[in-house]
Amino acid sequence: MSDSTEQDVTERLPPEDVFSILGNETRIDIIQALWQAENTPVSFSELQDRAAVADSGQFNYHLGKLVGTFVQRDEEGYGLTYAGRRIIGAILDGTYTKRVEIDPFEIGTSCSACGSSLEASYENDQFVVCCPNCTEAVLRFAFPPGVLDGRPRKEFAETASRWIRAQLSFTVNGVCPNCAGAITHSITRDPEYHNREIGLEYDCERCQHHATATVGLHLSYHPAVIALYDDHGIDLNEEFLQSYVYNVDQYTTVRSNNPLRISVTVSLLGDELELIVDEDLNVVERYRK
Ligand SMILES: [Zn+2]
Ligand SMILES: [Zn+2]
Known part of the structure; x- marks a missing residue:
């Protein structure tokens, strides 16, 4: 028998056909007009006005190309489909349309190796945290430009922290943040x-x-780690970049090889939590000191 999850999937259109639909200014204007409309569905004539297409025949032709994939139609008019809203999201988050560069700025935490203030910068669609003293980047994370564009500089570190925390959560839970496929993990020595x-x-x-x-980053979603931070009045979701990322994993050791047991100690303000995981990263023992 074939895998039951595969039986329910049908391809609507080949990718080259879907993306060629978008290669037209009027169609992008129609999608944006639907997004900007306060109330949907939007009638044919209102949508034509909003998209500012004078020729009804042309408008009808381009709208017809969008219906079924990016635009849905009912008796009262038109609205965006999920695919249409994803196109708006892709336009707004800037992945395809924006370029942002941000010079290095201090993020308010220090390098665990040398104590210097860590600096973050943004270029080539990557958020990079570096120690000005140690050469290697301590964190590198792909980021759509729109995450930082339009936000005050003082909020960059917090915004980056929330974004990385949310994206990593997909990965840790086995869902690809890029394509929603299945993520597998492997421990490297x-x-x-x-x-x-x-x-x-x-x-x-x-x-x-x-x-x-x-392993320490993976375990940042474990309830015992979240509780340790909560006991000290720190919301790990807010402070992930500032108080967790660089300090965990200094004390990660292999306890045994067969079976594999890895110990991770998370230290916070005099409190210690030791988690021991197996090869599948399941926590098999824990100690709070
Ligand atoms: Zn350093
Ligand atoms: Zn993927």
Whole structure:
């Protein structure tokens, strides 16, 4: 028997056909006009006015190309489909349309190796945190430009923190943030990330999305870690970048190889939490000191 999840999927249109629909200014204007409308559905004549297309025949032709994929129609008029709203999101988040560069700024936390103030910058669609003293970047995360564009500089670190926390949550929970496929993880003993003894790699089976992380980062979603921070009045969702990312994994060690047991100690203001995980990253023991 074939996999039941595959039986329910039908391809609506080949990707080249779908994306060629969008290669027209009038159609993009229609999608944006539908997004900007306060009330939907929007009637044919109102939509024509909003999209500012004078020729009814032309308007009808281009609207017809969008219906069924990016635009839905009922008796009262037109609205965006989920696919149409995703196009608006892609326009607004700037992935395809914007370029933002932000010079290095201090993020209010120090390098765990040398104590210097860490600096973040944004270029080539990547949010990068570096220590000005140590050469290696301590964090590198792909980011749509729209996440930072239009926000005051003092909010960059907080905004980046929330974004990274949310995106990483998909990955940690086995969902690819790029294509929604299945993510698998593997423990590496000679990791490229941060020169740690033990690292973690995530791979998407569908789109080949690849990410490197640490066991400590993976465990930042474990309730015991969240509770440790909460006990000190710190919301880990808000302070992820500032108080967690650089300090965890200094104390990650292999307890045993067969079976594999990895110990991660999270230290916070004199409190210690040790979590021991197996090869599937399930927590099998925990100690609060
Ligand atoms: Zn340093
Ligand atoms: Zn993927």
